[in-house]
Amino acid sequence: MPKKNIAVISTLDTKGPEAGFVKSRIEAAGYGVVLLDTGILDRQDPSAPLPDVSADDIAREGGEDRAELAARSVEKETRNRGIRAMCKGSAKILRELHDTGRICGVIGLGGAQGTEICTFAMRALPLGVPKMMVSTVASGQAPFGIYTGTRDLTMMHSVVDILGLNSLTRRILANAAGAVVGMADADTIEEETDRLKVGITIYGQTTPAALAIKPRLEEQGYEVFSFHSNGTGGKAMEELAVEDMLDALFDLSTHEITDEIFGGIHAGDSNRLLAGGLKGVPRLVVPGALDLITLGRPETVPEEYRSQPNVPHNPNITLVRLNKEQMIRVANVMAERLNQAIAPVIVAIPVGGYSFYNKDGLHFRDPEADKAFVQTLKDNLKPDISVREIDAHVNDPKFIEEILAVFETLLEKAKLKNGK
Secondary structure, eight states, X not given: OOXXXXXXXXXXXXXXXXXXXXXXXXXXXXXXXXXXXXXXXXXXXXXXXXXXXXXXXXXXXXXXXXXXXXXXXXXXXHHHHHHHHHHHHHHHHXXXXXXXXXXXXXXXXXXXXXXXXXXXXXXXXXXXXXXXXXXXXXXXXSOSHHHHTTSOOEEEEOSSOSSSOOHXXXXXXXXXXXXXXXXXXXXXXXXXXXXXXXXEEEOGGGHHHHHHHHHHHHHTTOEEEEEETTTHHHHHHHHHHHTTOOSEEEEOBOTHHHHHHHTOTTOOOTTTTTHHHHHTOOEEEOBTTTTEEXXXXXXXXXXXXXXXXXXXXXXXEEEEEOOHHHHHHHHXXXXXXXXXOSSOEEEEEXXXXXXXXXXXXXXXXXXXXXXXHHHXXXXXXOTTSEEEEESSOTTSHHXXXXXXXXXXXXHXXXXXXXXX
């Protein structure tokens, strides 16, 4: 009997032999295969293996009739309709296969269309489930975020198009099959389940504080998950909170909402500072790096920001300090989202500055703008959200000590303790 099953996703109308080759390699390693066909066109290659889940079934789960889509494939919008249907249908089916214990991992292969469908489906699976995508678009010229999202998805560049088997495609596909089998074979380390799981956000401007806070939390018995506030990190933290994988949030670096509002390169989405609170996860909020916009190379900085203080962080990143009016705008957005939380929230303000360059004598120091931010928060937050002002910079030892105590107060308010 096979160890377990691994799902293989591909468009069998165009990549049947390749999918069959991957299937054979996985079976040779002792695993079974559940083959999903996401091809929209009528099958043309008689050598393609028969799927376990047909394209008709997948399209139906996605709300469409595959035969109709194939017949009308030349019409405007039909192709997009088909791709959306295959995305939705394969995601639903793949998740059901996982939740019922029928698969322990997944591998997909495809070009632009196939990559869109396969990775959409893979993102429906929980973290930790092996996910391997062999793709023609997994190159340095393509954005990866649209495919990986916040999931632990591995992409392998196929180098040549996935159009027939030859000595190179066999080698690459064999490697990919070996990789997903290796991931499925990997032993998992069972962690203690009674420790409180804490998500902490970190950004370059708050790194000294985060590096000091994380081990202190671990010394107190918490399991700590660090998230880089680069747009994806904050989104991942909010998603894990919603999925019951985090018990509390130590939101030290809330920078992503600034980039969201003002068009920075590390923008989060509208769930930032909101999703975890709606789920009922308590949150300590610090305006870490909230006082700056992260933009690209100096020549790409929009004209409207060029009169504001700025610092070249590296050749490709420019930091721009928010002015008073912009800080007020951020405070209003923050208050509007935090007010919707159904769990305790505490806001802690480092009066001495929110980011590395926001301190006395450095480029981004603007006490008037920061005071306007704090006052706006106080005026708009609901009464049960307290604002604690600490007379220190965000990276100062004094702030770190006091913020750790505030976090304990938050957990007491939420009635959370290690051991739950």
